[in-house]
Structure formats: structure tokens, C-alpha cells
Amino acid sequence: MFEPSDEQRALIEATRGFCMDRLGPTAEADDEHERFDRAHLAALGAQGLAGIATSEAYGGLGLGYLEYAMVIEEIGAISASWAVGIAVTGLPQRILADFGTEEQRLRWMPGLASGELLGAFALSEAGSGSDAAALKTTAVRHADKWVLTGSKYWITHGGVADLYIVMARTGAPGPKGISAFLVPGDAPGLSFGRKERKMGLRASPTAEVILDGVELPLDAMIGQEGGGFGVAMAALDSGRITIAATAVGLARSATEYAARYAAERKQFGQAIIDFQGVGFMLADMATQVEYSRLLVHKAAWLRDNGRPYGDVAAMAKVTATDAAMKITTDAVQVLGGYGYCKDHPVERYMRDAKIMQIVEGTNQVQRIVIARALKRRVGA
Ligand SMILES: Cc1cc2nc3c(=O)[nH]c(=O)nc-3n(C[C@H](O)[C@H](O)[C@H](O)COP(=O)(O)OP(=O)(O)OC[C@H]3O[C@@H](n4cnc5c(N)ncnc54)[C@H](O)[C@@H]3O)c2cc1C
Incomplete structure (x- = not known):
């Protein structure tokens, strides 16, 4: 765990080179123009990077979450938008692998794993974010179909995904009345609100998903009726590892960029890295990247x-994303006025870091998860 194996190192290096060549040249422009380039997905898929932890039987690379975290860190070091894109299209694959029928897996997983198809995960609603179990979208059972009605907010890949995993209410209020459904992107009755104009993660589209009497066959449900909240929470436990890995990549790039700049930039006749005030800031940034990665790798290894x-994944998410926010803010500080302008990528890193503290359960919610686990551990 402290040292990648030869195979892992080769995967890291190949992914690093690929991301620098393929995503690097357009990362700034994609952010500036809020451009989601589907060709990037195809290219990532062709490298096997859209289905890293999906079994080979369903078209993936069949690797573990440790390798998944390593790959996401490399993508995140170049483009947080695409690291999140790969993490999000990975969620339906995870859900299908853990809860889907063989027929559902064969229908969707190879396309998702190859990057030919794009996946999305639709849990949040305008009135239910952290309190996800309060969701109001309904799924009503008829003799031969389900009919879904409601609206999902903030959906990554909303409007461009081929498959949405939608959590909807099939029973009483609360978590036990929720079920999970496979909704194809071209289902009649499915439409999309405006694309959100965001502070960061601008190459990743986010939109409202509107379900207006969407009719689905009875076998569109994933897992058991009333088991949808469990499906969503299990997916988010895994997803937190990938969001944390994205944050590590982002933070690493910010640290290295700032260190290079500080070694070249001279004030008062010397490189600013040699002023203790700047050197110590960079030392703290490098230290936080290292311990964040260790925790991410530990969660993946478990x-x-x-x-x-689950609790270690929550710790990794809190640690890595809070660190990324601090590190990217300090990277802007190290570059001074230049850091605040778009000629350098650190201002993008700082904008991208902020969302990592919010998605897949805010960092306050992660602390609730950790505190509950701690309470269980001490037998209270
Ligand atoms: C760019 C982006 C992409 C997203 N992608 C997706 C997606 O693909 N699928 C999806 O389903 N959702 C997605 N979301 C939604 C995201 O998961 C929610 O924004 C998040 O869960 C927080 O919900 P909220 O925004 O409603 O905030 P709220 O739940 O209203 O929280 C507001 C504040 O209150 C705090 N808070 C709430 N409850 C507590 C508590 N019990 N204790 C302490 N503090 C608390 C929160 O931490 C936060 O600081 C996305 C959001 C964004 C911005």
C-alpha cells in the first residue's frame, strides 16, 4: 500500500501521460467555455479508464478500488471535471454489479465501461439534498409498468447521459419507501432543466432531470422494492473514495505548480521559495497531499x-477535500496576483476544489457518518 506494485506504477504512468496529452491541452478552454467534450469520454474509454473496477466479464479492466483511486488521482491532476465524470459514470456500474440482475448488467455495463455510454446518478432533489431520504419523486406501480413523476436537481451529466439511476418513492415516507430505477436517457417523458452555471467543475454538465410520467417496464427496478436508499448509500460509500482521489490529484497539481513557480519567482533578490513563510506553506501543502492519499488508499484497500x-471512506473524503480547498487557496497565495488570474491554472484548481467539499454528501454529513461509527465503536 505504501509502494505501488510494478503493474500499478505502469498504470499510473500510462494514465498520467494519456491525461496530459489528451485532456491537458483543452482543460482550460473546456472550463472557460463550459464545454463537455464527449470525445474525451470515448478516448478515456478506449484506454479502459471508464470501467477500471468493473469486472472483465462486463467489459471493464477488473481492477480494484486501489487502482481506481490511483487512476482518478491522475485524471484529477489534469481535469477535476473529467475525474468526476469518470467517477459518476462508474456509479451505475457499481450499482449494477452489486444489485443488478444479469440481464440488467449485460444490457448496460459493457457500454458504460467502454465509454460508449455515459451514466448518471439521480438522488438529490430541490428540497432534499443532505436529507436525501425525504425525496418526493414517485414511482407508481401499474399492472405492467412503473410510472415515475418528479424532478431531480443538480444531476451530473443531466441532459447528456444515456442511463440515469433514479431513486424514487414507491412506499411510505422515509428511507424504506425508496426504490432505485434504471431510466434510459431517451425515455419518453424525460426532459431536462437548464444547465447550471457553476463556479467550478465547469467542463462537467449539471442539470435538473424532470420525470413527467416516465413509463418503465417492471424489470427497470434495481434490487428490491424499498431497497433503493440502501442502493444509493452503498454507491455513495464507494463514490466518496473517488471524490477524495480527485481532490488528491487536484491538490497535487496545485502544490507542484506553486512549488515550481516559487522556485523561479524572485523578490528581494531571491527565489520566494527560500522565504520561510512561502517554503513552510509549500511544505504544509505537500504534507497534506501525502496524508490525504494514504487515507484514500486505505479506504480503497479496505x-x-x-x-x-464506510467510515474510513468518509474520513478520506473529509480529509482530502478539506485539504484540497486549503492547498489550492494557498497555491493562489504563493502566486500572488498572478495566481488570481486565468493565465495560471491555480485559480481553476481553487474553484474546482470547492465542490469536492459538497458533492456525494457534504463534509458536515461525512462528519456525522464518522461520529456515528465512533459511537458504535465505543459501544454507546
Ligand atoms: C456540481 C454538483 C454536482 C452534483 N451532482 C449530483 C449528482 O450527480 N447526483 C445527485 O443526486 N446529486 C448531485 N449533487 C447534489 C449534491 O449531492 C448536494 O448538493 C449535496 O448533497 C448537498 O445538498 P444541498 O445542496 O441540498 O445542501 P443542504 O442539504 O441544504 O445543506 C446546506 C448546508 O447545511 C449543512 N447541513 C445539512 N444537514 C446538516 C446536518 N444534519 N448537520 C450539519 N450540517 C448540515 C450542509 O452540510 C450544507 O453545508 C450535485 C451538486 C452539485 C453542486
Whole structure:
């Protein structure tokens, strides 16, 4: 865990080179113009990077979450938007692998794993974010179909995905009345609100998903009726590892960029990195990247080894994303006025870091998860 194997190192290096060549040249312009370039997905898919942890039987690379975290860090180091894109299109694959029928898996997973199809995960609503179990979208069962009505807010890939996993209410209020559904992107009755204009993650489209009497076959449900909240929470436990890995990549790039700049920039006749005030800031940034990665890798390792990992994934998410916010803010500081302008990528890193503290459960919600686990551990 402290040292990548030869295979892992080769994967990291290949992904790093690929991302620099393929995503690097347009990362700034994609952010500036809020451009979601589907050709990037095809290219990532062709490298096997859209289905890293999906089994080979369904078209993935069949690797573990540790390798998944390593790959996402590399993508995140170049483009947080695309690291999140790969993490989000990975969620339906995870859900299908863990809860889907064989027929559902064969229908969707190979396309998602190859990057030919794009996936989305639709839990949040305008009135239910952190309190996801309060969702109001309904799924009503008829003799031969389900009919879904409601609206999902803030959906990454809203309007461009081929498959949405939609959580809807099939029973009483609360988490036990929720079920999960597979909704194809071209389902009649599915439409999309305006694309959100965001502070960061601007190459990743976010939009409202509107379900106006969407009719689905009875076998569109994933898992058991009333089991949808469990499906969503399990997916988010895994997803937190990938969001944390994105934050590590982002923070690493910010640290390295700022360090290079500080070694070249001279004031008062010397490189600013040699002023203790700047050198110490960079030292703290480098330290935070290292310990964030260790925690991300530990969460992934626990998952790969079939151990409970939810609370450690929450710790990794809090640690890595809070660190990324601090590190990217300090990177702007190291560059001074130049850091505040678009000629350098650190201002993008800082804008992209902020959302990592919010998505897949805010960092306050992660602390609730950690505190509950701690309470259980002490037997209270
Ligand atoms: C760019 C972007 C992409 C997203 N992608 C998706 C997606 O693909 N799918 C999806 O389903 N959702 C998605 N979301 C939604 C995201 O998961 C929610 O924004 C998030 O869960 C927070 O919900 P909220 O925005 O309604 O904030 P709220 O829940 O209203 O929270 C507001 C504040 O109150 C705090 N708070 C709330 N409850 C508590 C509590 N019990 N204790 C302490 N503090 C609390 C929160 O931490 C936060 O600081 C996305 C959001 C954004 C901005």
C-alpha cells in the first residue's frame, strides 16, 4: 500500500501521460467555455479508464478500488471535471454489479465501461439534498409498468447521459419507501432543466432531470422494492473514495505548480521559495497531499479486501477535500496576483476544489457518518 506494485506504477504512468496529452491541452478552454467534450469520454474509454473496477466479464479492466483511486488521482491532476465524470459514470456500474440482475448488467455495463455510454446518478432533489431520504419523486406501480413523476436537481451529466439511476418513492415516507430505477436517457417523458452555471467543475454538465410520467417496464427496478436508499448509500460509500482521489490529484497539481513557480519567482533578490513563510506553506501543502492519499488508499484497500470501509471512506473524503480547498487557496497565495488570474491554472484548481467539499454528501454529513461509527465503536 505504501509502494505501488510494478503493474500499478505502469498504470499510473500510462494514465498520467494519456491525461496530459489528451485532456491537458483543452482543460482550460473546456472550463472557460463550459464545454463537455464527449470525445474525451470515448478516448478515456478506449484506454479502459471508464470501467477500471468493473469486472472483465462486463467489459471493464477488473481492477480494484486501489487502482481506481490511483487512476482518478491522475485524471484529477489534469481535469477535476473529467475525474468526476469518470467517477459518476462508474456509479451505475457499481450499482449494477452489486444489485443488478444479469440481464440488467449485460444490457448496460459493457457500454458504460467502454465509454460508449455515459451514466448518471439521480438522488438529490430541490428540497432534499443532505436529507436525501425525504425525496418526493414517485414511482407508481401499474399492472405492467412503473410510472415515475418528479424532478431531480443538480444531476451530473443531466441532459447528456444515456442511463440515469433514479431513486424514487414507491412506499411510505422515509428511507424504506425508496426504490432505485434504471431510466434510459431517451425515455419518453424525460426532459431536462437548464444547465447550471457553476463556479467550478465547469467542463462537467449539471442539470435538473424532470420525470413527467416516465413509463418503465417492471424489470427497470434495481434490487428490491424499498431497497433503493440502501442502493444509493452503498454507491455513495464507494463514490466518496473517488471524490477524495480527485481532490488528491487536484491538490497535487496545485502544490507542484506553486512549488515550481516559487522556485523561479524572485523578490528581494531571491527565489520566494527560500522565504520561510512561502517554503513552510509549500511544505504544509505537500504534507497534506501525502496524508490525504494514504487515507484514500486505505479506504480503497479496505473495500478491496471486503472489510467495512464506510467510515474510513468518509474520513478520506473529509480529509482530502478539506485539504484540497486549503492547498489550492494557498497555491493562489504563493502566486500572488498572478495566481488570481486565468493565465495560471491555480485559480481553476481553487474553484474546482470547492465542490469536492459538497458533492456525494457534504463534509458536515461525512462528519456525522464518522461520529456515528465512533459511537458504535465505543459501544454507546
Ligand atoms: C456540481 C454538483 C454536482 C452534483 N451532482 C449530483 C449528482 O450527480 N447526483 C445527485 O443526486 N446529486 C448531485 N449533487 C447534489 C449534491 O449531492 C448536494 O448538493 C449535496 O448533497 C448537498 O445538498 P444541498 O445542496 O441540498 O445542501 P443542504 O442539504 O441544504 O445543506 C446546506 C448546508 O447545511 C449543512 N447541513 C445539512 N444537514 C446538516 C446536518 N444534519 N448537520 C450539519 N450540517 C448540515 C450542509 O452540510 C450544507 O453545508 C450535485 C451538486 C452539485 C453542486
